[in-house]
Amino acid sequence: MSMGSEKKAKRVRIAPFITILFFLIMGIVGIMTGEVRRVLEQAVQVCLSCIGIG
Amino acid sequence: MEIVRKWIQTIMALLVNGSWSFPFTRTIYQGPLKVVCSPGLNCYSCPASTTYCPIGSLQQLMAGIRIAIENGQNFFGLYVVGTMGVLGGVFGRLICGWACPFGLIQELLHKIPSRKFSIPQKLNYIKYGFLLFFVFLLPLTVVDKFGYGELWFCKYVCPAGTLEAGLPMLMLQPALGQTIGLVFFNKLAILVGFILWSILASRPFCRTTCPLGAFYALFKKLKLVKLRHIEENCTRCEACHSVCPMGVKFNESPENAECISCLKCMDKACKFDAITLEIAGLPMGSRAGARIHRPKQGEVSM
Numbered sequence: 149m150s151m152g153s154e155k156k157a158k159r160v161r162i163a164p165f166i167t168i169l170f171f172l173i174m175g176i177v178g179i180m181t182g183e184v185r186r187v188l189e190q191a192v193q194v195c196l197s198c199i200g201i202g
Numbered sequence: 203m204e205i206v207r208k209w210i211q212t213i214m215a216l217l218v219n220g221s222w223s224f225p226f227t228r229t230i231y232q233g234p235l236k237v238v239c240s241p242g243l244n245c246y247s248c249p250a251s252t253t254y255c256p257i258g259s260l261q262q263l264m265a266g267i268r269i270a271i272e273n274g275q276n277f278f279g280l281y282v283v284g285t286m287g288v289l290g291g292v293f294g295r296l297i298c299g300w301a302c303p304f305g306l307i308q309e310l311l312h313k314i315p316s317r318k319f320s321i322p323q324k325l326n327y328i329k330y331g332f333l334l335f336f337v338f339l340l341p342l343t344v345v346d347k348f349g350y351g352e353l354w355f356c357k358y359v360c361p362a363g364t365l366e367a368g369l370p371m372l373m374l375q376p377a378l379g380q381t382i383g384l385v386f387f388n389k390l391a392i393l394v395g396f397i398l399w400s401i402l403a404s405r406p407f408c409r410t411t412c413p414l415g416a417f418y419a420l421f422k423k424l425k426l427v428k429l430r431h432i433e434e435n436c437t438r439c440e441a442c443h444s445v446c447p448m449g450v451k452f453n454e455s456p457e458n459a460e461c462i463s464c465l466k467c468m469d470k471a472c473k474f475d476a477i478t479l480e481i482a483g484l485p486m487g488s489r490a491g492a493r494i495h496r497p498k499q500g501e502v503s504m
Contacts, residue, residue: 159483163423164482167291168288170287171290175284175285177280178281181275181276183263183279187282192230194367195247197352197357198357199247199357199363199364199368201368
C-alpha cells in the first residue's frame with residue numbers, strides 16, 4: 149500500500165457524524181413538539197383498515 | 203460469522219416481538235415501549251410487537267398532517283424520520299441484514315430446496331417509488347372529506363403486515379372475518395406471491411419493494427459502519443459475486459445501495475483480504491485468518 153492510500157485508509161470520515169447529528173437534532177425537535185405521544189397513541193391501536201381488514 | 207448473524211437476527215426478531223400475552227388478551231401490546239422504533243420492518247399491529255414500525259408511523263403522520271395542523275399540533279414526522287435517520291446514519295442497510303424480522307423470514311424461505319433465480323437489477327429501483335409515493339406523497343395528498351389520508355403502503359401492499367398482523371388478528375378475533383374484502387384478498391395474494399418468490403430468489407421484498415430498505419439505502423455513502431474494498435488486494439476473482447444474497451458485485455461497486463453488510467463476501471468468499479469492515483473510515487479488520495496476499499499481475503484465485 150502506498151503512503152497516499154495508507155493515509156486515505158486511516159482518515160476518519162466526518163460525513164457520518166454530521167448526518168447522525170442532523171437526524172438526532174431532527175428527532176429531538178420531534179420530541180419537543182410532542183410527536184412521541186402521537187406515535188404512541190397510533191402504535192397502541194390496531195388499525196384494521198391499515199392491515200387490510202375492515 | 204453467519205451463525206452469529208442468524209442468532210442476532212433471531213434475537214432482534216424476538217426483541218421487537220417480545221409481548222407473548224396476546225393469546226390471553228386477544229389484542230396487541232399497548233405499553234410504553236411502543237415509543238421505541240423497530241429498526242427493521244415489523245408491523246406494530248402484530249399482536250406480539252413491542253415497538254412501532256417507522257414506515258407505518260410515518261404514513262400515519264403524513265395522513266393526519268392536515269388535521270394535526272388544524273389542531274395546532276406540529277406533527278411533521280420529525281421524531282420518526284429523525285430516528286430512522288440516526289439508524290441509517292450509523293448502520294445503513296446493515297439493519298436489513300442483521301435486524302429485520304421480515305428479512306430473516308425471507309432468508310429462511312430461500313433455504314427451501316428449489317431451482318433458484320436471480321432478480322433483474324432494474325427492479326431494485328421500484329422500492330424508491332414505494333417510499334416516495336406510497337409512504338409520503340399519496341398519504342399526504344389523497345385525502346377524504348375530513349382531510350385524512352390513507353396508509354397506502356400498509357393498506358395495499360405490505361406483506362409483513364398481512365403475515366404479522368392481518369392473519370394473526372383474524373385468528374385472535376374470528377368475528378373480524380366478516381369485515382374482510384377485496385383489499386384483504388389483494389394483500390393476501392401479494393403475501394403469497396412474495397413467499398413463493400422468496401423460495402425462488404433471494405430477498406425479493408428487500409430488493410424490490412421495501413420502503414424502509416430504500417430509506418436506509420440513501421445512506422450508502424454516509425453511514426458510519428460499512429464494508430470497504432481494498433483495490434490493492436483484489437484479484438478480481440469474483441468470488442464475492444456468488445455469495446451475495448442481494449446480487450451485489452462487491453468488487454465492481456463497493457458502495458452499492460443494495461449491500462446489507464451481511465459480511466458473507468468478507469467472511470466466506472474473499473481469501474485475499476480485499477474486503478474489510480470500517481467504522482467512520484477506520485478499518486476494523488477483515489476475514490479472520492485471511493492470508494495476506496499480494497496478487498501478481500494477471501493472477502486470479504480459483
